[in-house]
Amino acid sequence: MGMPAHMSQLRSVLTELYEGDSPRAHRFRYGLLVFDIATIVFIVVSSFLPRLTLLKAADIALGLAVLADFAARLLISRQRGREFLRLTTWADVAAVVSFLAPAVVEGAGFLRILRTLRLLRTYQILDRLRRDIDLFRRNEEAILAATNLAVFVLVMTGIVYATQHRTNPAIGNYVDALYFTVTSLTTTGYGDVTLPGTSGRLISVVVMIFGVTLFLRLAQVLFRPNKVRFPCTSCGLQLHEPDAVHCKACGTIVNIPDEGSG
Numbered sequence: 001m002g003m004p005a006h007m008s009q010l011r012s013v014l015t016e017l018y019e020g021d022s023p024r025a026h027r028f029r030y031g032l033l034v035f036d037i038a039t040i041v042f043i044v045v046s047s048f049l050p051r052l053t054l055l056k057a058a059d060i061a062l063g064l065a066v067l068a069d070f071a072a073r074l075l076i077s078r079q080r081g082r083e084f085l086r087l088t089t090w091a092d093v094a095a096v097v098s099f100l101a102p103a104v105v106e107g108a109g110f111l112r113i114l115r116t117l118r119l120l121r122t123y124q125i126l127d128r129l130r131r132d133i134d135l136f137r138r139n140e141e142a143i144l145a146a147t148n149l150a151v152f153v154l155v156m157t158g159i160v161y162a163t164q165h166r167t168n169p170a171i172g173n174y175v176d177a178l179y180f181t182v183t184s185l186t187t188t189g190y191g192d193v194t195l196p197g198t199s200g201r202l203i204s205v206v207v208m209i210f211g212v213t214l215f216l217r218l219a220q221v222l223f224r225p226n227k228v229r230f231p232c233t234s235c236g237l238q239l240h241e242p243d244a245v246h247c248k249a250c251g252t253i254v255n256i257p258d259e260g261s262g
Contacts, residue, residue, distance in 0.1 A: 029122075035065070059099045063095075066095050066099065067096045070089075142218070145222075153178070154178075160195065163200075163203070168195065170193040180195070184211070187212065227241060227242070235250040
């Protein structure tokens with residue numbers, strides 16, 4: 001039995017918006033990126049505010065928006081079962097539950113920042129950012145490395161807060177959790193904030209190992225010579241020196257365009 005006509009039409013429209021190459025699709029995905037970033041800002045700011053009716057209403061509105069986005073992605077997926085094998089899918093589920101039922105999974109909504117990383121990593125949005133923003137095109141690797149580090153820091157901050165704020169007097173808000181995460185990541189370890197117990201020590205180990213790795217990756221990208229992303233027509237090598245005339249891998253002339261003097 002086939003899909004009803006209205007559902008088939010809805011799926012076609014959503015597929016075009018999420019995966020298409022039209023101006024409307026590009027605007028839609030930029031809008032999703034802005035929505036993701038605004039949601040993260042809301043989560044951070046609201047953690048310092050009393051739980052007023054207005055904030056609870058905003059939680060529900062955001063939860064419904066995330067749920068709609070999640071349902072749309074699931075509807076257009078060609079392999080829906082595999083979607084639930086992805087970490088970002090479960091991050092969406094945690095975010096929806098935390099927004100709509102915050103007493104059940106308090107703090108887990110911070111994991112929604114993972115969706116920003118996934119959105120930025122999709123081919124369509126990356127390709128569009130390269131076309132539209134010269135700053136992104138020239139500093140893509142550094143921006144992605146910084147995004148990876150920021151996502152890791154904020155997600156670990158959320159995990160520290162969610163697991164510690166009820167039992168650890170040193171973790172009273174997200175700033176305390178962020179302070180612990182950053183001092184652990186940089187291996188400064190002042191010792192004024194610690195996570196007790198086995199689970200606390202394991203969280204600290206994860207922060208130090210993965211955080212240092214991502215930090216070193218960012219430093220490597222920042223301090224090595226800049227390269228231009230331009231695919232070689234023969235071997236496909238993507239990165240070249242800014243003044244390269246030939247591909248260093250196969251010797252083909254690459255003809256890298258520049259901004260010109262006019």
